[in-house]
Amino acid sequence: MNFKEEYQKRIESIEGILEKFLPEQKGYQKVITEAMEYSLMAGGKRLRPMLMRESFELFGGKGKLIEPFMAAIEMIHTYSLVHDDLPAMDNDDYRRGRKTTHVVYGEDMGILAGDALLNYAFETACSAFELEPEKSLMIGRALNILAGKAGIYGMIGGQVVDVKESGHKITGDMLDFIYRLKTGALIEASVMIGAVLAGASDEEVLKIEEIAGKVGMAFQIQDDILDVTSTTEMLGKPVHSDEKNEKTTYVTLRGIEDSRKEVKRLTSEALDTLKGMKNENTFLNELLEWLVYREK
Amino acid sequence: MNFKEEYQKRIESIEGILEKFLPEQKGYQKVITEAMEYSLMAGGKRLRPMLMRESFELFGGKGKLIEPFMAAIEMIHTYSLVHDDLPAMDNDDYRRGRKTTHVVYGEDMGILAGDALLNYAFETACSAFELEPEKSLMIGRALNILAGKAGIYGMIGGQVVDVKESGHKITGDMLDFIYRLKTGALIEASVMIGAVLAGASDEEVLKIEEIAGKVGMAFQIQDDILDVTSTTEMLGKPVHSDEKNEKTTYVTLRGIEDSRKEVKRLTSEALDTLKGMKNENTFLNELLEWLVYREK
Numbered sequence: 304m305n306f307k308e309e310y311q312k313r314i315e316s317i318e319g320i321l322e323k324f325l326p327e328q329k330g331y332q333k334v335i336t337e338a339m340e341y342s343l344m345a346g347g348k349r350l351r352p353m354l355m356r357e358s359f360e361l362f363g364g365k366g367k368l369i370e371p372f373m374a375a376i377e378m379i380h381t382y383s384l385v386h387d388d389l390p391a392m393d394n395d396d397y398r399r400g401r402k403t404t405h406v407v408y409g410e411d412m413g414i415l416a417g418d419a420l421l422n423y424a425f426e427t428a429c430s431a432f433e434l435e436p437e438k439s440l441m442i443g444r445a446l447n448i449l450a451g452k453a454g455i456y457g458m459i460g461g462q463v464v465d466v467k468e469s470g471h472k473i474t475g476d477m478l479d480f481i482y483r484l485k486t487g488a489l490i491e492a493s494v495m496i497g498a499v500l501a502g503a504s505d506e507e508v509l510k511i512e513e514i515a516g517k518v519g520m521a522f523q524i525q526d527d528i529l530d531v532t533s534t535t536e537m538l539g540k541p542v543h544s545d546e547k548n549e550k551t552t553y554v555t556l557r558g559i560e561d562s563r564k565e566v567k568r569l570t571s572e573a574l575d576t577l578k579g580m581k582n583e584n585t586f587l588n589e590l591l592e593w594l595v596y597r598e599k
Numbered sequence: 600m601n602f603k604e605e606y607q608k609r610i611e612s613i614e615g616i617l618e619k620f621l622p623e624q625k626g627y628q629k630v631i632t633e634a635m636e637y638s639l640m641a642g643g644k645r646l647r648p649m650l651m652r653e654s655f656e657l658f659g660g661k662g663k664l665i666e667p668f669m670a671a672i673e674m675i676h677t678y679s680l681v682h683d684d685l686p687a688m689d690n691d692d693y694r695r696g697r698k699t700t701h702v703v704y705g706e707d708m709g710i711l712a713g714d715a716l717l718n719y720a721f722e723t724a725c726s727a728f729e730l731e732p733e734k735s736l737m738i739g740r741a742l743n744i745l746a747g748k749a750g751i752y753g754m755i756g757g758q759v760v761d762v763k764e765s766g767h768k769i770t771g772d773m774l775d776f777i778y779r780l781k782t783g784a785l786i787e788a789s790v791m792i793g794a795v796l797a798g799a800s801d802e803e804v805l806k807i808e809e810i811a812g813k814v815g816m817a818f819q820i821q822d823d824i825l826d827v828t829s830t831t832e833m834l835g836k837p838v839h840s841d842e843k844n845e846k847t848t849y850v851t852l853r854g855i856e857d858s859r860k861e862v863k864r865l866t867s868e869a870l871d872t873l874k875g876m877k878n879e880n881t882f883l884n885e886l887l888e889w890l891v892y893r894e895k
């Protein structure tokens with residue numbers, strides 16, 4: 304199989320896992336489980352659960368213990384998008400060509416669906432304790448990483464600064480902070496949790512975190528580049544949105560050429576470190592290259 | 600010490616624990632830690648952490664393992680209030696005589712502060728794994744209860760139906776559902792987690808859940824009664840708000856007298872079951888009586 308086929312196979316497997324962990328559509332509160340499903344099953348790259356499982360397998364992980372965490376990280380990513388789209392935040396009516404959750408279900412249910420997805424992410428991850436109770440200590444470590452990287456010192460922290468500084472000129476240091484936290488933190492969490500649940504050493508977990516940090520940064524800078532160089536048809540979302548929103552990006556701060564160089568530098572460093580690790584995972588290599596050099 | 604003094608002593612101890620677990624005020628994202636502190640340290644009955652520790656001690660629990668969970672449940676309760684007050688939800692500008700979080704920090708930060716508190720609750724609870732790693736299995740069980748009771752089959756589920764049915768005539772069955780989930784679930788979680796972390800048996804955990812369910816229901820019906828019979832000065836919040844919002848309550852469905860009888864019935868059943876349990880906790884008895892017969 305070539306990369307595209309391998310990738311597609313994984314997407315299908317992940318969608319199956321997400322469906323398995325989705326709550327049943329029943330009870331007086333059914334509207335909220337519908338809204339959760341609507342937002343969670345809206346497609347997307349499924350990057351975080353994919354990286355999590357690749358990392359798990361890289362470190363020799365086997366079995367289904369990783370699955371609740373794969374679903375959980377995608378739920379956290381999704382809730383952040385649902386809240387990000389709200390009128391009081393980015394006020395977006397469309398995402399991936401579909402109406403956003405609050406447009407379909409109302410603003411109140413948009414807020415509650417985000418809350419429900421975040422809470423259900425932890426509920427889902429906690430189901431791992433029942434799956435393999437003898438690994439409770441390991442599961443506890445994975446939960447610690449999940450909660451930490453999703454929170455105020457991770458994704459939420461980045462989102463807060465991004466929202467607060469929107470429309471202001473910001474420094475390179477602050478932009479790094481936003482990218483590292485808003486985009487980087489969940490990507491780091493994904494590979495770290497995969498490693499921890501596979502029984503990787505502390506040193507290995509640190510190393511894979513470092514790799515993911517670089518990939519996350521390169522991924523985000525590539526996003527800035529595409530917003531300037533791509534077309535709405537290619538991206539499936541409006542281009543030049545950063546300019547419209549007067550956003551400081553890597554491209555506005557450093558220019559297109561330097562941005563491209565930085566993507567290249569970060570990616571080759573990440574891939575070099577990955578090659579130095581004991582196991583090999585060809586798909587993971589290809590995935591990382593594709594992520595940062597993608598055209599959409 | 601009389602009950603009031605005992606109660607006050609506990610409030611002070613809980614506020615100290617909350618302060619200990621609050622995130623530091625630093626970094627680019629400082630505005631969010633300020634908003635979290637503003638909402639979490641706004642006073643209140645501290646009912647949930649108080650019940651949690653009383654239950655922990657009832658079952659012979661000792662040490663500090665309960666503290667991160669006490670902080671966590673209050674954070675979850677607080678986030679639900681912060682989101683509940685948002686313009687798209689109840690649109691309340693004041694709570695406990697102070698401006699609500701979104702009024703002070705803006706609507707975007709109100710949403711993010713709620714998200715941050717919910718996430719930080721799990722982060723805080725997960726710190727228990729580092730405190731007593733050998734109790735990971737037990738901590739996992741407590742986390743399962745916390746996530747379950749806070750989610751779509753618990754508090755969020757109740758909130759969803761409450762919001763969705765607001766302004767509609769609803770049945771007694773649906774009202775029971777809302778009270779049981781929106782108010783009852785976190786009260787149940789509090790005493791269950793206390794019991795689990797103290798090493799109580801499954802049977803004991805079930806029994807204390809049942810007691811808490813009745814107390815939660817009585818507590819909520821008493822709230823309905825006070826909304827009709829009390830004054831704004833006594834309650835510290837507007838009275839007759841249910842009538843204004845055309846809310847179906849226990850009182851509108853069954854009348855004041857039947858509501859009072861129901862509070863009495865539920866409370867005496869709960870206290871009877873509690874008395875039948877192996878340990879005694881006089882304060883807990885007094886607390887439960889006070890809660891359901893309070894005048895504010």
